[in-house]
Amino acid sequence: MLTRAWNFGKFVNGVPASDLPPVFQKRVEELARFSKSGHNLCLQILQAFAIGLQIPESEDGKDWFAKRHDYDQPSGDILRFLKYPKGNEKEYGEAVRAGSHTDYGSLSLLFQHKLPGLEVQASRTHWISAPLIPGAVLVNIGDLMEFWTGGLFRSTRHRVVFLPEHTAADRYSLAMFCHANDAVPLEIVPSPFLAGRERVVAEGEEKVMTAGEHLQFRLNATYTYY
Ligand SMILES: O=C(O)CCC(=O)C(=O)O
Ligand SMILES: [Fe+2]
Secondary structure: OOOEEEEEOOOEOOEOOOOOOHHHHOOHHHHHHHHHHHHHHHHHHHHHHHHHOOOOHHHOHHHHHHHOOOOOOOEOOEEEEEEEOOOOHHHHOOOEEEEEEOOOOOEEEEEEEOOOOEEEEOOOOOEEEOOOOOOOOEEEEOHHHHHHOOOOOOOOOEEEEOOHHHOOOOEEEEEEEEOOEOOOEOOOOOOHHHOOOOOOOOOOOOOOOEHHHHHHHHHHOOOOOO
16 A cells, blocks of 8 residues: 555644545644644744844845735645654565655655654765654654745655564554745745845746745645655
């Protein structure tokens, strides 16, 4: 059985964007709370970035990112539940469980449950395994942050590999992808550290896109594993 994933869009006043199967509907309040608190955690980290980037007060200062990540406005925020059924490389006939990719949003929060498997790319040929630290949340920078900083912050390339312990047990993980609001243009952040930087242009892209257009663009491009 291949990897299974369930994507939750944002919850509007606690109500999911689409009907949920009973197993999730039973715990809809908890899910809505989790999505909102994941988003809030992203906002806290983004605030630290805004302070580090010394965004001037006249440009929203430490709230620069928060103003562009309003939970109550449309955005690509996704809460994803993943199940990687037990088995090994030979049974699946594949070298990796989730191919190397970058995430589309601003920040991704990853929660590995009991079994590791995630690797992040350190260089073109070198991968580092992300150990399982109980209670820890792994934070990846996504493509929007790379656009906003003209490449100063790199979108982390990552993948999931087979480990011997995956043969005997299913691997579960959870990801919260935080996105800017659809209408936000992906221009360089007003920071003294980014003066003179040019926005990274995605392949095939013609103009400065909004976060919503960028998401559509990425979703229309070749889909990898989900
Ligand atoms: O399962 C994981 O640990 C990572 C999942 C992931 O990278 C993704 O869904 O984008
Ligand atoms: Fe990912």
